[in-house]
Amino acid sequence: MSELNEQQVALISAYIKQYGIAQNELHDDLLDHVCTSIENQMDEGKSFEAAFEQTIKLFGPGGLKQVQQQTFELLTEMNENMKKVAFSFGLTSTILLLAGTIFKLMHWPGAAVLIVLGAGSLAFVYLPLLLWHKLKESPSDESLMHISGFVGLTLTTIGVLFKIMHWPGASVTLMSGMGILAALYVPLFYFKKYKTSANKSITLSTGLVAMTCLILVFGLMSVRSSSEMNRGLALVSDQLASSNANFQNLDELYNQADESDKLVSLRKRVSQIVTEIEKLKTTLIAQSEGISLDQAQKIEMRFVNSRWSFDIPTHVLFDKSTTDEVLNIYELGELVSQFEIQMLEMYPSNMQKAISNLFPIKQDSTYEIDGEKVDWAIYHFHHVPLIGVVSELSSIELAVRNAELQVLLYTISQSAVSESPSGDQGASEAQSL
Amino acid sequence: MHKKLMYICLMYSNELIKGTLKTIVLSLLVKKGRMYGYEITQHVKEETDGKIQLTEGALYPLLHRLEADGLLETEKENIGKRVRKYYRLTENGNNQATSLAAEFHEFSQTMNRLLNNFSLKPSYNV
Numbered sequence: 001m002s003e004l005n006e007q008q009v010a011l012i013s014a015y016i017k018q019y020g021i022a023q024n025e026l027h028d029d030l031l032d033h034v035c036t037s038i039e040n041q042m043d044e045g046k047s048f049e050a051a052f053e054q055t056i057k058l059f060g061p062g063g064l065k066q067v068q069q070q071t072f073e074l075l076t077e078m079n080e081n082m083k084k085v086a087f088s089f090g091l092t093s094t095i096l097l098l099a100g101t102i103f104k105l106m107h108w109p110g111a112a113v114l115i116v117l118g119a120g121s122l123a124f125v126y127l128p129l130l131l132w133h134k135l136k137e138s139p140s141d142e143s144l145m146h147i148s149g150f151v152g153l154t155l156t157t158i159g160v161l162f163k164i165m166h167w168p169g170a171s172v173t174l175m176s177g178m179g180i181l182a183a184l185y186v187p188l189f190y191f192k193k194y195k196t197s198a199n200k201s202i203t204l205s206t207g208l209v210a211m212t213c214l215i216l217v218f219g220l221m222s223v224r225s226s227s228e229m230n231r232g233l234a235l236v237s238d239q240l241a242s243s244n245a246n247f248q249n250l251d252e253l254y255n256q257a258d259e260s261d262k263l264v265s266l267r268k269r270v271s272q273i274v275t276e277i278e279k280l281k282t283t284l285i286a287q288s289e290g291i292s293l294d295q296a297q298k299i300e301m302r303f304v305n306s307r308w309s310f311d312i313p314t315h316v317l318f319d320k321s322t323t324d325e326v327l328n329i330y331e332l333g334e335l336v337s338q339f340e341i342q343m344l345e346m347y348p349s350n351m352q353k354a355i356s357n358l359f360p361i362k363q364d365s366t367y368e369i370d371g372e373k374v375d376w377a378i379y380h381f382h383h384v385p386l387i388g389v390v391s392e393l394s395s396i397e398l399a400v401r402n403a404e405l406q407v408l409l410y411t412i413s414q415s416a417v418s419e420s421p422s423g424d425q426g427a428s429e430a431q432s433l
Numbered sequence: 434m435h436k437k438l439m440y441i442c443l444m445y446s447n448e449l450i451k452g453t454l455k456t457i458v459l460s461l462l463v464k465k466g467r468m469y470g471y472e473i474t475q476h477v478k479e480e481t482d483g484k485i486q487l488t489e490g491a492l493y494p495l496l497h498r499l500e501a502d503g504l505l506e507t508e509k510e511n512i513g514k515r516v517r518k519y520y521r522l523t524e525n526g527n528n529q530a531t532s533l534a535a536e537f538h539e540f541s542q543t544m545n546r547l548l549n550n551f552s553l554k555p556s557y558n559v
Contacts, residue, residue: 009514025518028509029470029493032517036471059489070494 019064093122109371119161145188152181234302240394307387459530
């Protein structure tokens with residue numbers, strides 16, 4: 001009986017691998033089968049080449065690849081219930097996510113619930129089912145690939161969910177999910193393809209293209225918006241902040257006004273608000289950026305890297321436990337309300353309504369986000385990025401300063417009018433006429 | 434076209450063979466104890482005078498599935514530079530083989546009776 005030599009066996013083995021038989025068990029089966037068949041035919045007097053050709057022909061038009069395909073299909077047949085569950089969860093989460101996205105775009109209420117349910121069933125039911133199925137159907141040396149794909153996809157889904165819902169921790173989750181996909185899954189996937197591929201250079205290049213795409217998405221995520229727009233917003237923020245500096249010295253005007261008790265206490269109130277807002281802004285920047293308060297005081301917004309993150313600002317402004325040193329946003333709102341009352345008292349009652357309408361901070365109005373009624377603080381500060389929060393705080397400061405200036409000018413002009421009969425030169429001249 | 438060639442058989446239609454493949458393999462293993470893939474194809478070919486020829490495309494997927502289902506177990510032997518995998522029935526597989534064979538036997542009897550009745554019908558007209 002003829003026996004194939006080592007080279008011939010190696011040749012057949014390579015041929016089988018080349019046709020994409022990745023499963024070791026199946027490879028062993030087929031190798032033995034082909035070798036035995038060739039040996040038997042060689043016993044009948046055929047040459048190795050002729051016997052080889054004849055044996056391969058028997059595999060049919062689909063060839064070896066089809067044997068593997070067929071094996072996979074038979075091995076991985078889910079039972080009917082599993083199929084139904086997997087299918088219905090896949091379909092449900094797709095529909096929920098689609099509906100949620102449309103609701104979100106149209107600003108209809110209920111978008112949040114739909115998106116959370118959709119992403120939840122995708123990440124916690126459908127993807128695990130898929131992983132279980134993949135692990136069962138493929139050889140064990142591929143399980144790292146499937147697990148990394150599962151973990152990466154799950155984290156990415158949760159990250160996207162958190163991002164859409166503006167929940168804290170979104171960026172970290174999303175980044176780590178995509179990082180796992182880019183660093184583990186894609187290389188493993190293409191390495192496996194590369195090993196068994198007939199045209200290695202094509203596989204290599206598609207693998208590289210896939211990696212590049214993922215890296216590009218990474219890059220785009222960190223850029224987030226065009227640099228021009230970014231710079232423009234930062235400039236506005238810095239401009240707002242520096243406008244307040246113009247109010248540093250109102251002493252001269254205060255000297256000309258009567259130092260009534262009301263005016264003195266109003267001035268104190270303003271300086272309290274200004275101090276608190278400046279402290280708050282500095283703390284927000286320092287904590288977001290991880291720098292000292294001194295550095296935070298000097299830095300301009302366009303140099304603050306964390307200007308688009310809202311996790312820390314929202315935490316500082318809304319979480320009571322962290323606000324020992326600085327006011328939270330409701331306490332600040334309370335101070336501003338007290339200022340508004342004091343400020344209005346400086347005007348005669350017939351003017352108060354008009355002046356009140358002119359004051360730009362309207363805490364009593366109702367605001368809406370995606371059809372949900374929210375209060376002033378939530379609308380202006382909750383989940384607003386650092387740059388927006390700092391700008392809003394600057395504009396509150398500016399509004400208070402402006403109102404203060406108007407009160408001051410009004411008081412001075414009033415006192416000028418009332419003093420005129422008793423000796424003011426211009427006024428007495430006018431009287432004598 | 435592809436599917437048709439999966440089960441090369443010279444006499445019987447594809448549909449007929451497909452449902453009985455499992456029965457054929459399991460019954461064969463009951464008789465022979467342990468066999469390797471090529472041996473199974475050759476044996477079926479010889480026993481049926483070439484009327485049924487299993488192909489690799491049909492056989493190996495089935496063997497792997499039966500192994501995964503716990504009906505078969507394998508043992509490996511080195512043959513020169515390669516490994517040969519012998520398949521043998523587990524206890525579970527043995528039971529299954531018996532019941533499948535019994536079922537098929539009954540089925541073929543029923544079919545016979547049914548078809549005989551049909552073939553008698555024309556004789557009324559003659």
